[in-house]
Amino acid sequence: MIDVMGLKRPRQNGVQRRSPRIARRQRRMRTALLTAGARQFASRGVARVSVEDLLAEADVSRATFYAIFSSKYNLLENILNPIFDMAITSISALSQESARAGLTGIFNTYLELWRVHREGLLLITAVDAATFRHFEARHRALNDAMFAVLTVAERANLLRNGSAEYSLKVIARTAIPLLKVYDEHSSGEALFADAMQALLVRSD
Template sequence: MPSVKSRREEYAEATRQALLDAGADLFAERGYAATSIEDVVREARVTRGALYHHFRSKQELFEAVFEDVELGIVDKIVAAVATQSDAWSQAMAGIDAYLDLCLDPRTQELALRQAPIALGWTRWREIEERHALGLIRAQVESLTAAGLIRRRSPDLLSGILFGALIEAALAIAAAEDRSQARQEAGEIIRSLSEALR
């Protein structure tokens, strides 16, 4: 039998979500450094104490915002992969979905620009790897099992592909013409993928 949440639990969840939403909006609009705790609590319409009940610091709040962004990215990639029936098409759909998401200004700002600043390069990579690397590894294993790519170290190959996709994402975010950069990045990643067949 499902448990019924108390009003206090519902209020706590609503407060946490309000903080995440306010933080995401402000970090995307102003950047991590230019957003203060006071800005977040004012935007969320909660007290400073409420923020510190859920998050120990602005950095911890940002990390939770970034985790939400990453989970959203994963959900969209999984949905794109699910539309395809064979392993190769699934892998290409996943790549295309990821690169398309890199065109979204909010994703660019939070995941590619602000996250390395707010969390530091190492922590940013750890979170990226936890979400993206698992998807890539699953696709590598699927392609190998289907006989579409030669058997190699799945960890090494997944890591190399992960690196290529992150660099493509950063290039798209930094480009003057992002649509053109996305198209070129897609062509390059597809060419690299074809070379593995």
């Protein structure tokens, strides 16, 4: 802890005094670390990646790392929290929509997240249970927002399986796998939306 505190001191000075050039450099380092983290955490699992591994890929010093993040879990939070926040904002706004527009909105949110945060989305499915506890509150908020939209659809008798609860489980288990399947297809986005529609929405 003393070491970490020690490393924080130059950062506070740096924030007060830093030039635009230094600020740009730190933003670039931060992005390099977020990119390396998303890639390595997703491919090898959070537990097996060390801070050293991240420094090597991002070509960043240990001091710079700890000037930006307090730990590899803090780095992970900085990757995943913006994704959860974007999803929660987008899906919460759908509760004002009609049942059908709400469902389409959920599928479009997944497509938008895939466009903007693909590595992070793949990472969410690879995170182990212990690490996942760091994200429990946001994950619950996201599930609550989706459940509200699905409940409107359940009441409108739109759900193929008749149940908001089970439709939520279907989305949680199949949306990212289907984004992966259609990833390299030239009509991938349309095929994903069609598959989710078919899977969840009553056809008659």
